[in-house]
Amino acid sequence: MPENVKRGSFGSKFGVIAATAGSAVGLGNIWRFPYIAGENGGGAFLLLYLGFIILIGLPVMLSELTIGRSTQRNPFGAFRLLRPGQKWFWIGVMGIAAAFMINAFYSVVAGWTLEYLFKAITNQFTGESPESIISQFNDFQNSNWRPLFWTVLFLCISGSVVWAGIEKGIEKYTKILMPVLIVLIVILDIRAITLPGAAEGLRFLFEPDFSKIKASTVLEALGQAFFSLSIGMGTLITYGSYIKKNENLGMSTAAVAIIDTLIAIMAGVAIFPAVFAFGISPASGPDLVFLTLPNIFAQMKGGYIFALFFFTLLTVAALTSTISILEVVVAYFTEELHITRGRATLLASLGIGFLGILSSLSLYHIPELSIVGRNLFGILEFISSNVLLPLGGLLIVIFVAWLFGKTKLKGELSSNGLFKASYFPIFLFIVRYVAPLAIALVLMNSVGLIKF
Numbered sequence: 001m002p003e004n005v006k007r008g009s010f011g012s013k014f015g016v017i018a019a020t021a022g023s024a025v026g027l028g029n030i031w032r033f034p035y036i037a038g039e040n041g042g043g044a045f046l047l048l049y050l051g052f053i054i055l056i057g058l059p060v061m062l063s064e065l066t067i068g069r070s071t072q073r074n075p076f077g078a079f080r081l082l083r084p085g086q087k088w089f090w091i092g093v094m095g096i097a098a099a100f101m102i103n104a105f106y107s108v109v110a111g112w113t114l115e116y117l118f119k120a121i122t123n124q125f126t127g128e129s130p131e132s133i134i135s136q137f138n139d140f141q142n143s144n145w146r147p148l149f150w151t152v153l154f155l156c157i158s159g160s161v162v163w164a165g166i167e168k169g170i171e172k173y174t175k176i177l178m179p180v181l182i183v184l185i186v187i188l189d190i191r192a193i194t195l196p197g198a199a200e201g202l203r204f205l206f207e208p209d210f211s212k213i214k215a216s217t218v219l220e221a222l223g224q225a226f227f228s229l230s231i232g233m234g235t236l237i238t239y240g241s242y243i244k245k246n247e248n249l250g251m252s253t254a255a256v257a258i259i260d261t262l263i264a265i266m267a268g269v270a271i272f273p274a275v276f277a278f279g280i281s282p283a284s285g286p287d288l289v290f291l292t293l294p295n296i297f298a299q300m301k302g303g304y305i306f307a308l309f310f311f312t313l314l315t316v317a318a319l320t321s322t323i324s325i326l327e328v329v330v331a332y333f334t335e336e337l338h339i340t341r342g343r344a345t346l347l348a349s350l351g352i353g354f355l356g357i358l359s360s361l362s363l364y365h366i367p368e369l370s371i372v373g374r375n376l377f378g379i380l381e382f383i384s385s386n387v388l389l390p391l392g393g394l395l396i397v398i399f400v401a402w403l404f405g406k407t408k409l410k411g412e413l414s415s416n417g418l419f420k421a422s423y424f425p426i427f428l429f430i431v432r433y434v435a436p437l438a439i440a441l442v443l444m445n446s447v448g449l450i451k452f
């Protein structure tokens, strides 16, 4: 990075946690977790997912923040600085590819969220039957222009925030809105667990049925852990580079992982009772949240206001995640290719928009946009979450464990002795052996190289 590029930084400890949690908490928790859990049998999936968060997610997260903060660079530049002339910068390249793919399908679903915000404002849920809620979703998807319109609008909004820069954009919003989102989900949970038939939904989510675990379930759980924590593609290397030297990385990591996981589980607690109460299939796929939650709003006192708040906050949560993904691309464009921030944002958004529109069309309008039985939307989702992120995570932990340097690592985690970092020996053991082995085994098992 040339000296003349001025880097922003997060203003406070709470700001670091809020911004990082803002990246982690998003559609991944409220849209993707319930639908993937629903497709993969519920309880057993949840257990695997939690295991991966602890054994793999936490160490990868901490490794990324360490690399970012110690180098003060974007992922690509960070590896070039740490290992000049070697191929490690490919982690950065993979991350940028993943960023494009994720933001493409993410903006599509964020677009659906905007449509549902619009529906909430115009009071389209109150008193509606489950059938009419389903047909509302289908009518929306069958429209030629509505899904595309909202996707493009969402991209414009996220582009403007990234354009405005780090301190002014990201930190300010997340600090206020994250806590409100949590309160709202708690209220939804209370309504959901008092629905008739709620127990069946809770059993689905919390009672593991191990006969439902297949090789694909294990990979999906790993991919979801990476996706939800925003790890494996350099988002947290980029965010780490904005963290001040005297912040406690271990604490921030733990706080963010706990918040992220709780919100995913709480989203499940709102959704699965509704799935069973309203006769919707838990394996409804990406549509699941949009078919279930409006039913709760339709039947609850003050549903109008709750729906309004909920979809507003979901939009904001999606926004704080997308901007963290976009930031990876923009930091690379500005710092490595010396393109201005405005141009970089525009270029990235155009590319993502193009891919996003195609993936949206592949769902309902142009099913030909598919390979081996998966539509483009599903392909982008699968390759990014289940292949690129775990692969990136694998390389990142290997790098931190074996090449970064033990003393430097300890210094970074303890802020040079300012904090104790008493977890260091466990962390080192996990990044050296447990995490890389676990990721490698899951990946090899999924491509059929080994069989459990």
Ligand code: PHE
Residues within 6 Å of the ligand: 023, 024, 025, 026, 027, 028, 029, 102, 226, 227, 228, 229, 230, 231, 233, 235, 321, 322, 324, 325
């Ligand atoms: N973690 C975000 C979410 O759950 C999505 C995301 C993935 C963000 C990868 C950054 C990087 O919505």
